Amino acid sequence: MSNTITTPTAHTPPSSPGAPVTPRRRRQRTFATRTRWTGWGFLAPFMAVFILVFIAPIIYSIYLSLFHTQLVGGTSFVGFDNYVRAFSDPVFWGGLLRVSLFLAIQVPIMLGISLLVALAVDSGRLYGSDFFRISIFLPYAVPAVVASLMWGFMYGRRFGLVGQLNEFFGWDIPDLLGPQIVLASIGNIVTWEFVGYNMLIFYAALRVIPSSLYEAAAIDGAGQWRVITAIKIPAIRGALVVATIFSIIGSFQLFNEPSILQALAPNAITSTYTPNLYAYSLSFSGQQQNYSATVAIIMGLITMVIAYVVQLRGMRKDA
Amino acid sequence: MSTKTTRRLLAGTALALSAALGLTACGVGQDPSKAAAEGGELTIWAWEPTLKKVVEAYEEEHPEVKIDLVNVGTGNDQYTAVQNAISAGSGGPDIAQLEYFAMGQFELSESLAELNEFGADKLADQFATGPWEGMSTDSKVYGLPMDSGPMALFYNAALFKKHNIDVPKTWEQYAAAARKLHEADPKSYMVNDTGDAGFITSLIWQAGGKPFTTQGTEVGINLNDEGAQKVTKLWQPLLDDKMVAPITSWSDEWYKGLGDGTIASLVTGAWMPANMESGVAEGSGDWKVAPMPQWEDGNMATAENGGSGLSVLKDSKNAALAYDFLEFATVGEGADLRISQGAFPATTKDLNDEEFLNRKFDYFGGQQINKVLSDSSANVVPGWSYLPFQAYANSIFNDTAGKAYISNTTLSDGLGQWQKSLQTYATDQGFTAK
Structure with missing residues (x-):
């Protein structure tokens, strides 16, 4: 490349002995600068979009979180006051504790079922496994809002499926929208929605395991259980970690399901039920956008730290 | 190829020019009726069912005007959506239905267009005092009253007759009737309630309580005054003994319950008949209206519940046209149309x-x-006022007082928690809370 470009210098008349050197150097320098800028040029469309839709909102939120707007008195700069407030806000920590509980119980159940289903489909011993796979995945295609509405109606004791079961069989299924159980009811909806999605991640990872490993295992006389524990699960560890991280993020961002069910259980699901719901209420019914931004940023940081720790631990070679 | 482009360019410029001209015309004229003749598009967010025919009539009279009437939710859902659109700075309606209690919040945040420039202040003597004062502050008009909500007892007379229940005149009789009815038919309840700030505050209002006082930026909140105590003493035993149907008002189940005898009565505002006709067709012929039950036998005291008007948002690009519609819907032909559908007027002429x-x-x-x-309208207990952030206050009622409906927390303690949250919010927002 550089040769072709520098060849013209050969044609310059040798009027002065030093002349050929200087243009060559200059040309080389312009070429170098141009290459540098060409790279940025290629990056520009991405960077523009990245800054606009990714960096700008975060910076704007941080900017918002440093102010305090009042109905009386307007806006004033308050530094980190909002953060101090958040760290001693029992409502915020209550919501965080609730989603943590949700995370600790719902995520293992959901991923366990997903793994089980993925292994079953992958085993090749299932009759009509394609159909099975599609039907397990189908709920993921149902929008979360619709799913919540649907389950909400089923949970109803006076009008829904639960009500009809109670009436028909004379059962007494407790109020699934009551304050004690409603978190579990939300967990059930989320599990229903995401088992298929996680199953697909696991299944895709299972499909790329080289069959030579299975053959070797068969020659060594390993049974199905041994194949699963010694080959399949270690081989899909990456997929397990990814699914876990997605689920952690999903749990901390819990919003749609409680927000929809709130209409059916207004007292059990408060406007501060999850951190996201809290941020939403702060901003849209309380007009406390500044504090809402603060809550959102803190939640983002907490989620990032936990997801990162899980990734570090999950990806460790000797884990 | 190039001629086509030029032509297109020309046409585009012409369009842009004429649009600009049209805009200027609107801006200079500020004449609502002229704006209506010129036409344009309006978006209205409202849940009031009788407005649909008003919109149709207006569009027929002004063929150049296109109106999009959207129901984004009742009460707090609407305010959240409107607030949302205001914060975003776009996507909001030109006209929004706002209840009287919610006006303060939107006025305080300067989200509403002042209507004096269109001549709204000259309409003062056409409306009942209460509603008119609800829509204006310091002689600045921020909306026109659409209906009012003096309260009354709506009851399923057929069901009452079936179970031999007399129409209660006092709250004591009302509570006794509730027990009698639920005993006679365990599927029937006298009333539904899952924690409704508007309902509880209206009861306190009728009982003579004045929990909210505002003087400038000084806000007083006392949800344990004599009026509030009367209310909790009446309601707590009914909640304890599960005499109150756990059905949320305005839900599908609620409409169904009003029709099939699950809910036997409602104590609510005078705007209810229109909603019953449109939402509870099944109950037609069964329901009747009686005066609101009294705290003391022989009294005639009532309170308002809800009642709303139409406001033009500050962000509206068609304010003059929007105002023309407001007049049509509240004092013009539209008002008659709404009354004929069962709406309860706020205009003295009609009352x-x-x-x-x-x-x-x-x-x-x-x-x-x-x-x-109308009798109820004349007997509303005077001197009541809402908080300047009542819409927010109502939105957190269920977080605090709502506990009384699902746990051992008493309604009185729940109201105490509500008060505490409101005082915290008021202080945070720069008010002096008492």
């Missing part, structure tokens, strides 16, 4: 109109319900 008072409602078995409702 005292013989024809209005004598009108027989087929839905209510031919009863002249407007006589009851």
Whole structure:
């Protein structure tokens, strides 16, 4: 490349002995600068979009979180006051504790079922496994809002499926929208929605395991259980970690399901039920956008730290 | 190829120019009726069912005007959506239905267009005082009243007759009737309630309580005054003994319950008949209206519940046209259209109109319900006021006082928690809270 470009210098008349050197150097320098800028040029469309839709909102939120707007008195700069407030806000920590509980119980159940289903489909011993796979995945295609509405109606004791079961069989299924159980009811909806999605991640990872490993295992006389524990699960560890991280993020961002069910259980699901719901209420019914931004940023940081720790631990070679 | 482009460019410029001209015309003229003749597009967010026909009539009269009437939710859902659109700075309606209690919040945040420039202040004597004062502050008008909500007892007379229940005149009798009915038919409840700030505050209002006082930026909140205590003493035993149906108002189940006898009565505002006719067709002929039960036998005290008007948002690009619609819907032809569909007016002319008072409602078995409702309008306990952030206050009612409906927390303690949260919010927002 550089040769072709520098060849013209050969044609310059040798009027002065030093002349050929200087243009060559200059040309080389312009070429170098141009290459540098060409790279940025290629990056520009991405960077523009990245800054606009990714960096700008975060910076704007941080900017918002440093102010305090009042109905009386307007806006004033308050530094980190909002953060101090958040760290001693029992409502915020209550919501965080609730989603943590949700995370600790719902995520293992959901991923366990997903793994089980993925292994079953992958085993090749299932009759009509394609159909099975599609039907397990189908709920993921149902929008979360619709799913919540649907389950909400089923949970109803006076009008829904639960009500009809109670009436028909004379059962007494407790109020699934009551304050004690409603978190579990939300967990059930989320599990229903995401088992298929996680199953697909696991299944895709299972499909790329080289069959030579299975053959070797068969020659060594390993049974199905041994194949699963010694080959399949270690081989899909990456997929397990990814699914876990997605689920952690999903749990901390819990919003749609409680927000929809709130209409059916207004007292059990408060406007501060999850951190996201809290941020939403702060901003849209309380007009406390500044504090809402603060809550959102803190939640983002907490989620990032936990997801990162899980990734570090999950990806460790000797884990 | 190039001629085509030029032509397109020309056409585009012409369009842009004429649009600009049209805009200027609007801006300079500021004449609502002229704006209506010129036409344009309006978006209205409202849940009031009688508005649909008003919109149709207006569009027929002004063929150049296109109106999009959207129901984004009742009450707090609407305010959240409107607030949302205001914060975003776009996507909001030109006209929004706002209840009187919610006006303060939107006025305080300067989200509403002042309507004096269109001549709204000259309409003052056409409206009942309460509603008019609800829509204006310091002689600045921020909306026109659409209806008012003096309260009355709506009851399923057929069900009452079946179970031999007399129409209660006092709250004590009301509570006794609730027990009698639920005992006679365990599927029937006298009333539904899952924690409704508007309902509880209206009861406190009728009982003579004044929990909210505002003087400038000083806000007083006392949800344990004599009025509030009367209310909790009445309601707590009913909640304890599960005499109150755990059905949320305005839910599908609620409409169904009003029709099939699950819910036997409602104590609510005079705007209810229109909602019953449109939402509870099944109950037609069974329901009747009686005066609101009293705290002391022989009294005539009532309170308002809800009642709303239409406001033009500050962000509206069609304010003059929007105002023209407001006049049409509240004092013009639209008002009559709404009354004929069962809406309860806020205009003095209509409130005292013989024809209005004598009108027989087929839905209510031919009863002249407007006589009851007009009486109620005249007996509203004076001196009540809401908080300047009542819409927010109502939105957190269920977080605090709502506990009384699902746990061992008493309603009185729940109201105490509500008060505490409101005081915290008031202080945070720069008010002096007492």
